[in-house]
Amino acid sequence: AAVCPVCHQADGDRCMVKDESSFILFLKVNTHCHADHITSTGLMKKRLAGLKSAISKFSGASADIHLSEGDKITFGKQYLTVVETPGHTDGCVTLVTGDRSMAFTGDALLIRGCGRTDFQQGSAKKLYQSIHQKIFTLPDHCLIYPGHDYKGQTASTVAEERKFNPRLTKSLEEFVDIMNNLNLPKPKKIDVSVPANLVCGVHEV
């Protein structure tokens, strides 16, 4: 089996090593396919030789690697586990550290909020189930790092959000009602189209 030069493990799958000549040294992992998250990827690939992109297989986006539930992204002696958390989009993932002390939730769970569900495959019911079944089941002390910080708070914990999140402490029915009545303006330039020859790059439409 191939041995990863970074983490020295011989287990090819954990390192995403497919053969001895294809170790990945730089990986841009996108939590979902919205312009405000993936737009940098094409430019980063141009500037950093060997950089690979990764995104959920359910995102509809092209990328070097398509991620599935349970995939492990290894770096050094650490790894991130891919946890599918659809609802904001179909292809949203949360990345959880191997020791389950940190979770990068993208736009699924925000601090005292959550991703909107009113466009591009949004589903309030799916989001509620994702958060309750996949994120709120992580340890209480697990730190939450979301994709947006609208109120100056950059980290929270599972216990805090389970207790204080004004949307997720509600029943499913109440949550769906809240999400259907947010009436947020649609962000400008949120739509993306990905030309076939530009892997995980973005052209605004």
Ligand SMILES: N[C@@H](CCC(=O)N[C@@H](CSS)C(=O)NCC(=O)O)C(=O)O
């Ligand atoms: N007006 C705000 C809202 C921007 C916004 O819509 N943010 C998205 C994530 S980017 S698609 C979202 O899910 N927000 C949830 C929410 O409850 O605000 C701004 O422009 O800053």
